[in-house]
Amino acid sequence: MTDPLTEMLRGLRLDGVEYGRCQPSAPWATAFPTQDEAQFHFLATGSAFLQAPSGEWLEMRPGDAVLLPRGDAHVVASQPGLTPTPVANFPRKAVCDGIIDLQCACSDSTNLLFFAVMRFNVDKRHPLLQLMPDVMRTSDLAVSEPAIPALLDAMAREVEMNRVGAGGILSRLADVLTATIIRAWVEHGCGDATGWLAAVRNPEVGRVLAAIHLDPAHDWSVEELARHMGASRSGFAQRFVSVVGETPARYVARMRMHQAHEWLREGQRVATVAERLGYESEASFSRAFKRVIGASPSHFRERVKPHAAIAVTA
Numbered sequence: 219m220t221d222p223l224t225e226m227l228r229g230l231r232l233d234g235v236e237y238g239r240c241q242p243s244a245p246w247a248t249a250f251p252t253q254d255e256a257q258f259h260f261l262a263t264g265s266a267f268l269q270a271p272s273g274e275w276l277e278m279r280p281g282d283a284v285l286l287p288r289g290d291a292h293v294v295a296s297q298p299g300l301t302p303t304p305v306a307n308f309p310r311k312a313v314c315d316g317i318i319d320l321q322c323a324c325s326d327s328t329n330l331l332f333f334a335v336m337r338f339n340v341d342k343r344h345p346l347l348q349l350m351p352d353v354m355r356t357s358d359l360a361v362s363e364p365a366i367p368a369l370l371d372a373m374a375r376e377v378e379m380n381r382v383g384a385g386g387i388l389s390r391l392a393d394v395l396t397a398t399i400i401r402a403w404v405e406h407g408c409g410d411a412t413g414w415l416a417a418v419r420n421p422e423v424g425r426v427l428a429a430i431h432l433d434p435a436h437d438w439s440v441e442e443l444a445r446h447m448g449a450s451r452s453g454f455a456q457r458f459v460s461v462v463g464e465t466p467a468r469y470v471a472r473m474r475m476h477q478a479h480e481w482l483r484e485g486q487r488v489a490t491v492a493e494r495l496g497y498e499s500e501a502s503f504s505r506a507f508k509r510v511i512g513a514s515p516s517h518f519r520e521r522v523k524p525h526a527a528i529a530v531t532a
Contacts, residue, residue: 235389238310239332239378240320247295249302256336257286258392259294262374264329269293271352283356283370285399288342290352294331317384332374336392341483343511344476346400346431354399363402369395422447423461426454427469434473437496440466475510478503482518491515 250257259268260283268276271290275298278284286292293302309321340347360366373391376384426446430438443466444454458466474495481491492503507515 235337235392236318236335237332237385237388238318238320238334239330240322241325241327241329242296242322242331243324243326243329244296245300246322247293247300247302248305248308249293250291250305252291253289253335254337254342255289256338256396257289257292258334258336259284260332260370260374262330262332262378264326264331265296266329266331267295267298268353269295269298276353276355279357281357281367281370285336285354285356285396286352287347287350287354288352292353317388330378334388334392336396339480340476341479343479350400350403354403356399359399359402363398365398366395366402369398420461422449423458426458426466427462430470430473434477435495437474438466438470443470471506472510475507478507478515479511479518482515485519488515488519 259266259278261278261280263280265280266278268278268284269292270276271286271292276284295302310318311321312318338344338347342348356366356370369391373388373395376388376391426443429443429446430436440451440455443458444451447454447457449457455466458469462469478491478495481494482488486494488504489500492500495503497503497506504515511518
């Protein structure tokens with residue numbers, strides 16, 4: 219097995235990416251509501267500010283990009299303090315495959331921003347996404363990860379050129395960029411990490427977490443996981459709790475229910491999900507699901523995952 223982070227990133231992938239671009243004329247400000255999908259903004263030329271979910275204003279310079287991994291509400295503007303317009307209020311026009319233009323009331327060719335909605339194959343409750351900060355800035359990570367500016371440049375060229383197949387190429391570049399941002403954050407942007415991050419960096423516990431993340435539906439026993447670490451059952455359990463902060467059984471249960479949640483959002487029946495996870499009855503699965511997720515399976519089954527409405531910047 220390769221390093222644990224590589225294994226975990228194999229299990230975290232983008233299921234879809236949608237892109238847009240705009241050339242707004244100052245003054246402008248756009249409010250983005252909370253959504254399930256990650257949101258991404260890249261400033262190619264000009265200037266902009268992003269108001270983070272915390273309320274802090276972050277200045278963006280040409281070549282800067284920000285990733286909001288949990289899709290939290292935020293504002294992008296030409297300067298702080300302007301009254302924002304909801305993003306849904308702006309008309310848009312298709313440019314080419316997978317890319318739209320936001321129709322601003324006034325355009326300024328010196329300002330070029332592009333933006334994306336990124337749908338991960340897991341939802342925002344996933345332990346990896348929950349651990350990430352509200353906003354991840356590439357300018358903070360580019361010093362330790364020189365590939366990031368090159369990937370952003372390649373994406374900007376694809377958006378600008380309107381070439382056939384641009385949407386597909388952008389999707390692949392975004393997959394690589396997102397994994398690179400996450401890797402740089404884990405390796406260099408976390409300081410003295412504790413808990414889950416410490417576990418990822420720990421070669422013994424990291425192997426165990428990688429195995430769980432690569433097969434989250436499996437009903438892992440403590441004995442199986444101990445073999446991955448190469449330790450006795452009791453020694454493994456103690457080591458896991460000391461590094462991760464919870465028992466192996468609890469962590470496995472959370473990962474299994476997160477997998478169940480994804481299947482339900484895809485439209486699978488509760489009975490089918492219960493059977494896939496090895497539960498003897500739908501009722502016992504429902505109890506376990508509600509204990510971990512906080513709502514019944516039917517609640518999510520009735521809210522089948524919609525196609526994301528693209529986030530746009532004005």
